[in-house]
Amino acid sequence: MAKRKVVDKQVSILKFCRTGSGHEETLKKEVTVIDLVSDNEQESLFVCDSEEELPYQEERSTQFACPVCEVDIAHLSLDDRTVHVEACLVNPNTKKVLYRRIKTTGVVEQTKKKCDRRPRPPIPDEKILSFENHTIAVDAFCYAPHPAISVYLLTHFHSDHYGGLTKNWDHGSVIIVTPITRNLLVYKFGVNPDLLLSVDYNQTIEVPHTDLKITCLDANHCPGSGIFVIESPGLRYLHCGDCRINKPMLESLMQIGRFHKIYLDTTYLNPLYNFPKQEIVIDELCKLLQSKMETMQFSQQRVIDFFVDRKPQKFLIVIGTYLIGKERLAIKLAEALQTKIYCNEEKKNVLSQFGWPNLDNLLDTHNPESCQIHLAALPKLNKDYLAEQLKTYSRHFKAAIGIRPTGWSVRYGKPVPSLDAMVAAESPEMVYAAISKHFDRFREDNKARVLQIPYSEHSSYRELFYFANLLEYDELVATVSPHNQDEQLAMLREFKNYDRLCIENF
Template identity: 40%
Template sequence: MASKTTASGRVAKAIMRSPSSKQKCILEFCKQKDDLVEATKEVIILDDDKGDGGKIDDKDNKVNDHLTVIYQRSTITSEIVCPICNKPLDHLTVEERMIHADECLSVVSTLTETIGYTSMKVKREMEIEQDEEGREKKKIKKVSTKTDTPARRPRPRPPIPDHKILQLGEDKVAVDAFCYDSDDSIHIYILTHFHSDHYGGLKKSWNNGSVIIATKITAKLAVHRFKLPAEMFLPLEYDQKVRIPNTAIDVTCIDGNHCPGSGIFILESAKTGERFLHCGDFRINRHMIERLLKWGKFDRIYLDTTYLDPQYSFPKQENVVGAACRVLCEKSQLKQSSQKRVIDFFCRTGGSPPPSEFLVVIGTYSIGKERLAIGIAEKLGTKIYCNKQKAETLKLLEWNDLERVLETNPNKAKDCQVHMISTRGMNKAYLAEYLGQYSREYKAVVGINATGWTFQYNEANTQLGSSSKGGFESPNEFLNRFVDPIQELQIYNTLKKQFQFRNKQEREKDFFLSKILRVPYSEHSSFRELFYFVNLLPSDQIIPTVNLNRNDENMRWINMFKGYKGDLDLNRL
């Protein structure tokens, strides 16, 4: 018996002396026998209100209320503590020690899973503090591990390209150059019109220049959108000559026929006598050329060459509007489908009219394409619906013809057969979803995708074509093809074909749900119009401003226009 007691005492002493032995085997302390050795009677306090951890004689009749755990033993062989929490376990049986060990192990595994991951941004440290009553309180302290790295520098902006800088003597003016790096020698800027590819870079904090020249409407749109101070703008009325402050330059703006508020700008230097014309984005017409001819010869013309390609000799705007209205009116009046939908039998309540054949949805930019929408709405005898956000912009245009047919009340949208939406919605899936809102009033939806890219002139070729007499055409013979405009009847036949059913299923059902009509309506000048413009307007130098990656091709056509030997009549433009 004594040997056993001695062995167990040696094990207990080894456990107390070697901290590492606590981690050898948890079952070591669980299997020891409860052999008693006489000892003085004591009470061990693990935590008291003073935190001194002393011993209290058992003669004390009062026990502090704040004692958390009191272990009382009359006899011990040696002190056995839990290797996890370091609590004495001598008073527990073997089974109780096993339970205690399992509980401690489960707590440790849980803590490991919970706080084992440390964020790369925030490091959590455990601190033990005492509250006002002396009780230990665990507190997690967040310590940032971020290093003080310098802020990422914004990517440097490129310098203003040469074709956007107009220099007349010592004075410089930058045109549509708001997204480029500032130039200390330039303080005057021109905004030709309010399209994003021209006002890009303009924002409330923009301060590269002191004055922005624009038409009255464009200035209002910029102030409204970017909250810029109105004092920053020099607003121009059409055909009004104004001296630019602190320069010797007089500027005059003429209607650019592109979008509301667009302009082409004539700059004249009182010192050098130079006269420049910057076209921005524009759509040439007879009235514009007649007015420019009164100015005489230009030293430089900065030309919008977006469609300087013979494939894009699309029709005049008025002819396109006329043909589109004719097709839509015919298709709206004729019976498009003989098949009735299930919803038609349930929606005909009271004296409600039957559903119309189709809803016309026109894809538009923030501004632009309004003339096409007005023309179609007037022919169909309906109003134009757009959301309130777009309507706020359109009201700044001060366009009486547009305001007269514009409807912004969503409750009345169903009564408007023409709607204006963003060009991003010009796909069949979106249009079919859009129609769902008005399926009681309309059977189908027709989207109008109005752009010059949708029309190609079949008789044109970028290379000089073969002559019917053999050999190749001369430049004059080739350009003769573009003297006369495309007739409205040709446009009508092209649009009418697009209304044909596109597959066998539609033909069998005599019905389509959504269709996109590609209308050759553009607000840029066509190849034919550029031909007239360059040939009739005298100038020393013409500088292309678009498609500069193929500038050699641009100059080839410009030189060919200038060298044309035939007679061009403005009345045929």
């Protein structure tokens, strides 16, 4: 078994901004990023490792701040750090749970901001889109009403975007949403459907009582997430909400032409975030699990096994999810392994809001033992949970594999050395090799293990490079860490000034 070592410690100074009691203060904090490099220097895409082999002692001695909420998470295990940061990125509500865990290990709990117990702040500039005659607000429901704004846009159903939106919300006359987001708002919060104007992917609508037109494209983030082209007679803006850039998206946007302003999701605008494309990861994971299944079925067919070994031969796959998100992975895996997906009633009700017949047909809420894929809440997906599941279904499964889809992970290591290193197309073979290496490290007696799979719902550094380079625009606005705008814009300018990339290589 390969022995891992910490090859390099990169110390990066990240600037953070904290909103204190009415004034803004920029803090500098030193964050140590551990770069794990595999024995094989060629394997630079990402490094997966099993928990036991990681050098905990060395890391425990350093401070490790969550890039989103700044809480010191050095006391958490590598897996828990990843879960924490993912939770911070997607759903601030889950922070509560994780903060409590941090508190028990000696870190002071942060004071939670409560949207409605203090006077609401005004809508920040980067959430206001001004045209010649009209102004609209994007993902801005948690702020004070704005005298000139009655049109609101909600890019997708994640709480850091819809926050503040309740069934009594009355700051505007219309909220532009996608059909899936509309269904979820009505189903989960009882928002008045008359307030919601939906625009489907690749559809253009006129915004009532304005001279604005809005076109929606798939954001490739969570179900129902959109990126929106908003046009007045003289201006064309693009708001990307949260998005994972992919080739169809880039091609559609290049066809539309020049944008006056693009509001971009820059969550992973950092050379450290070098993770492979989602579709490659899904395909290669399916291939791997399929081949493992075939091996098992073949061994089951041997006559001697039939008499000697009556033990179950299948493994259970438990996929960690949030309220919504990661469904594509579950669907593709279920299709590849020709099995159904088990989840509870409430989860099924949420998923049925998507109106995806292929997903509806795969879901089963009654026969967990006959479904090889189960959905579970991501924060509870660990070895103990898997062991418990395995005990419950011991007559049906011989092992349990937890799939933790994750974007940010200290395990993916190696920052991108230069822009040149990102030009060439990514290699599916390298992704397969890395996942397979991780899988093969499971010992036979390890019946319950968690496999960490790079499955980000935000764009990688490389994808942002292609986006900023290929599209035509006058101005870019970073919607993540707006206090850090200058640094981010400098990076994006560097992308733009690089020799024009070739979309075929994307």
